[in-house]
Amino acid sequence: MGVGITVEHLNAFYGKTQALFDINLTVLANHATALIGPSGCGKSTFIRCLNRMHETIPDARVEGKVRIGEFSVYNGTSATQLRRRVGMVFQKPNPFPTMSIYDNVAAGLKLNGFGNRKQLDEIVEKSLNSSALWGEVKDSLHKKSGASLSGGQQQRLCIARALAVQPEVLLMDEPCSALDPISTGKIEDLIFQLKEQYTIVIVTHNMQQAARVAEFTGFFLLGKMIEFDKTEKVFTNPSDKRTEDYVTGRFG
Amino acid sequence: MLQGKVSEIPDAVFGWAMRLCGVAVVALLGLIVYELIVGSQLSWHAFGLKFFGGQDWNPVEEQFGALPFIYGTLVSSLLSLVIAVPLAVGVAVFITEMCPVALRGPLSFTTELLAAIPSVIYGLWAIFILVPLLRTYVQPFLATTLGWTGLFSGPPYGIGMLAAGVILAIMIIPIISSITREVLTVVPQHQREAVLALGATRWEMIRIGVLRNARAGIVGAVILGLGRALGETMAVTMVIGNRAEIAKSLFAPGYTMASVLANEFTEATGDVYLSALIEIGLALFLVTIVVNAMARLLVWSVTRGQPAKGVV
Amino acid sequence: MSTAPTAIVIPPISLWRRFVDRAMTGVAVLTVILVLLPLFAIFAYLVYKGIGSINWAFLTQTPKPVGEAGGGMANAIVGSMVILAIASLLGVPLGIGAGIYLSEYGRNRYGDAVRFISDVLNGVPSIVIGIVAYAIVVMRQKHFSALAGGVALAIMMVPTIARTTEQMLLLVPQAIREAAYGLGVSRWRTTLSITLRTATSGVITGVMLAFARVAGETAPLLFTAFGNQFWNWKTDQPIAALSLQIFTYAISPFDEWHRQAWAGALVLIILIVSAVTAVRIAVRRGTLAGA
Numbered sequence: 027m028g029v030g031i032t033v034e035h036l037n038a039f040y041g042k043t044q045a046l047f048d049i050n051l052t053v054l055a056n057h058a059t060a061l062i063g064p065s066g067c068g069k070s071t072f073i074r075c076l077n078r079m080h081e082t083i084p085d086a087r088v089e090g091k092v093r094i095g096e097f098s099v100y101n102g103t104s105a106t107q108l109r110r111r112v113g114m115v116f117q118k119p120n121p122f123p124t125m126s127i128y129d130n131v132a133a134g135l136k137l138n139g140f141g142n143r144k145q146l147d148e149i150v151e152k153s154l155n156s157s158a159l160w161g162e163v164k165d166s167l168h169k170k171s172g173a174s175l176s177g178g179q180q181q182r183l184c185i186a187r188a189l190a191v192q193p194e195v196l197l198m199d200e201p202c203s204a205l206d207p208i209s210t211g212k213i214e215d216l217i218f219q220l221k222e223q224y225t226i227v228i229v230t231h232n233m234q235q236a237a238r239v240a241e242f243t244g245f246f247l248l249g250k251m252i253e254f255d256k257t258e259k260v261f262t263n264p265s266d267k268r269t270e271d272y273v274t275g276r277f278g
Numbered sequence: 279m280l281q282g283k284v285s286e287i288p289d290a291v292f293g294w295a296m297r298l299c300g301v302a303v304v305a306l307l308g309l310i311v312y313e314l315i316v317g318s319q320l321s322w323h324a325f326g327l328k329f330f331g332g333q334d335w336n337p338v339e340e341q342f343g344a345l346p347f348i349y350g351t352l353v354s355s356l357l358s359l360v361i362a363v364p365l366a367v368g369v370a371v372f373i374t375e376m377c378p379v380a381l382r383g384p385l386s387f388t389t390e391l392l393a394a395i396p397s398v399i400y401g402l403w404a405i406f407i408l409v410p411l412l413r414t415y416v417q418p419f420l421a422t423t424l425g426w427t428g429l430f431s432g433p434p435y436g437i438g439m440l441a442a443g444v445i446l447a448i449m450i451i452p453i454i455s456s457i458t459r460e461v462l463t464v465v466p467q468h469q470r471e472a473v474l475a476l477g478a479t480r481w482e483m484i485r486i487g488v489l490r491n492a493r494a495g496i497v498g499a500v501i502l503g504l505g506r507a508l509g510e511t512m513a514v515t516m517v518i519g520n521r522a523e524i525a526k527s528l529f530a531p532g533y534t535m536a537s538v539l540a541n542e543f544t545e546a547t548g549d550v551y552l553s554a555l556i557e558i559g560l561a562l563f564l565v566t567i568v569v570n571a572m573a574r575l576l577v578w579s580v581t582r583g584q585p586a587k588g589v590v
Numbered sequence: 591m592s593t594a595p596t597a598i599v600i601p602p603i604s605l606w607r608r609f610v611d612r613a614m615t616g617v618a619v620l621t622v623i624l625v626l627l628p629l630f631a632i633f634a635y636l637v638y639k640g641i642g643s644i645n646w647a648f649l650t651q652t653p654k655p656v657g658e659a660g661g662g663m664a665n666a667i668v669g670s671m672v673i674l675a676i677a678s679l680l681g682v683p684l685g686i687g688a689g690i691y692l693s694e695y696g697r698n699r700y701g702d703a704v705r706f707i708s709d710v711l712n713g714v715p716s717i718v719i720g721i722v723a724y725a726i727v728v729m730r731q732k733h734f735s736a737l738a739g740g741v742a743l744a745i746m747m748v749p750t751i752a753r754t755t756e757q758m759l760l761l762v763p764q765a766i767r768e769a770a771y772g773l774g775v776s777r778w779r780t781t782l783s784i785t786l787r788t789a790t791s792g793v794i795t796g797v798m799l800a801f802a803r804v805a806g807e808t809a810p811l812l813f814t815a816f817g818n819q820f821w822n823w824k825t826d827q828p829i830a831a832l833s834l835q836i837f838t839y840a841i842s843p844f845d846e847w848h849r850q851a852w853a854g855a856l857v858l859i860i861l862i863v864s865a866v867t868a869v870r871i872a873v874r875r876g877t878l879a880g881a
Contacts, residue, residue: 302684310714314721368617376618392628395859396859398833401837402852477603480611505713540717543724559718562715
């Protein structure tokens with residue numbers, strides 16, 4: 027079951043440069059929320075603040091409050107622990123190249139000390155089923171490496187890997203931008219199904235995709251969040267002129 | 279789903295362990311400097327700077343002058359450069375500019391193979407194959423043709439400065455060649471094309487468009503080769519004759535800093551003797567460090583810090 | 591005045607320039623031949639002079655006293671392996687650790703200093719390192735030993751292994767590390783089980799290169815291991831080494847020993863090449879299809 031996310035007065039910095047300005051929003055549990063905006067508007071930075079991946083960049087800094095469920099993200103809790111409850115799928119599929127498909131999916135569990143072989147088998151099968159990859163790889167789980175799959179399959183593998191640790195939230199940073207339309211379609215279908223179990227936040231520069239999969243959409247521009255509302259409203263009747271300009275294609 | 283608190287301690291411990299390894303590398307160099315300085319104190323107090331100017335190496339009377347070794351090291355190394363540089367640069371130019379693409383891999387691999395042969399095996403081959411060759415054919419030839427220079431006089435023992443120079447040359451060709459190849463490869467293609475477009479022959483293109491641009495880097499490669507030659511021990515020890523004398527002729531036996539250490543370190547009776555040898559070691563250390571640092575700076579300035587492939 | 595441009599006749603490339611071009615190509619080919627000549631000569635003579643003397647006795651016996659024919663280098667071969675084992679035990683972990691530091695924790699001024707010093711260390715003549723190992727180990731323990739020899743060779747291995755490990759780790763894309771962080775894997779676990787694991791074959795190649803380089807070293811062993819005509823399993827005695835034995839025999843006045851020196855040299859080269867090739871094959875077989 028997913029949990030909600032609350033963000034209060036979030037400011038993010040790269041060294042002296044400020045990338046996010048006073049972001050406030052609430053993500054509803056078990057819904058998909060899309061974040062749109064032109065390149066460089068800060069949507070990727072924002073999503074990486076939610077699981078503290080932003081910190082992996084030297085000189086990066088965050089101020090503000092983020093809560094995932096009842097869990098405070100920035101208050102003395104370890105980033106590693108947080109990331110076990112928040113899964114992430116990246117723009118370019120990044121399976122571990124020296125590991126088999128099975129080991130890739132099981133990586134999050136094995137590396138964190140979870141060793142029961144039978145349970146691992148079950149979880150791997152379940153996760154690959156959830157990401158609609160099981161049928162295609164079930165015969166070569168241990169024989170093929172993660173990197174030998176096609177682009178679309180690799181991304182679904184990465185989704186399975188993220189799901190295997192049973193997070194409550196799934197963050198997706200432009201997951202389809204490196205994929206062909208057919209793979210994109212498969213992953214969008216996936217998101218539809220995953221919504222029932224997880225809370226999904228998806229960054230996309232593809233407005234049609236946001237319209238297809240997300241109930242809520244946030245529009246970012248130059249590090250600020252301009253508007254956040256039901257997807258339908260943001261696209262057909264936005265409150266802010268800048269949103270309107272963007273979704274009608276006048277810029278970006 | 280994964281239960282249990284995550285401790286930050288293992289991450290911190292690991293981080294410090296890795297940093298410690300980095301510090302250990304620095305400490306190793308410090309240790310080397312420390313031991314060399316401490317070990318050479320006795321000799322330094324006894325002889326001071328005259329140590330490096332004295333020609334007399336007499337362990338029996340406890341008179342230690344290191345000039346013959348410095349001379350031997352410099353002459354053998356410079357001689358090896360004179361022989362090696364044209365050959366190494368020639369090979370590098372051939373591989374990068376002239377040779378058919380299919381041959382490039384095998385040829386560069388084969389020259390790298392020269393670098394893999396241990397020094398003692400070079401020495402072995404030099405003693406039994408190279409030296410007789412020099413003694414029987416090369417030295418008489420040089421004596422008759424170039425004897426007037428004074429560089430090729432005296433009995434043709436075979437063993438001596440010339441032999442050391444030749445075997446050193448063979449040993450440093452791979453490193454000069456491989457760095458030169460890198461430096462040549464980094465020259466942008468448009469430089470070559472610009473010269474060709476003016477109607478130059480291939481050699482003119484190489485001379486004007488490539489070699490001129492790569493000058494600094496090639497000098498760096500040569501200096502790196504010099505650095506390697508200065509410190510080379512076994513092969514030189516086996517063919518240089520091990521006589522602590524300064525002679526003009528290249529046929530004469532000589533002695534290098536590395537060779538005297540190899541030969542006499544375990545025989546050194548008396549603390550001053552040992553300390554004098556360690557002081558030679560310190561001098562060798564300082565000279566090679568300076569030479570290598572200069573060389574790397576030159577090469578880096580051309581290749582912009584891209585790491586050298588393979589063992590350098 | 592005619593407005594048509596005067597026709598320009600470009601003279602064909604002079605004969606001289608064409609000759610120079612051809613000649614320089616010839617010169618370059620000549621240099622290649624001159625460089626490859628000694629290489630082939632050395633390998634040819636190694637085989638020619640050495641192959642006849644490599645027999646079971648050579649590989650299993652210790653040296654006979656001066657003047658007697660026969661005997662072998664068994665103790666030297668084993669001694670070399672012992673020294674190299676000690677050197678690897680000391681040098682490989684430290685080298686890989688330093689490499690991990692440089693790549694994962696050292697992308698800053700301090701790392702640059704370590705990098706520079708590592709390169710400096712690489713250029714120190716091996717005989718000088720022998721002196722230092724003598725000072726640290728032999729002078730303290732008051733005897734020559736395999737440990738002293740191992741320490742000397744370990745010091746030589748560290749810079750090479752550190753730099754190649756760093757380069758191999760840097761080749762691992764940041765995205766792979768991020769994938770692991772994203773799964774909630776701690777940093778140390780990520781570095782060892784993911785980053786280092788991805789770079790394994792490259793790191794092992796680097797270790798093998800360092801190993802091959804020190805396997806043939808003689809100078810640093812001259813006053814650390816020192817050499818021994820007999821079997822030695824004690825750590826407080828001098829120990830034989832293949833390269834040392836070759837040196838001692840080569841400079842001796844005895845033909846019998848010269849013969850054995852060639853055999854020893856051939857064995858040394860074969861051992862080095864086999865070790866490197868064996869590791870290459872093992873690494874290749876251990877990797878998955880498509881990895």
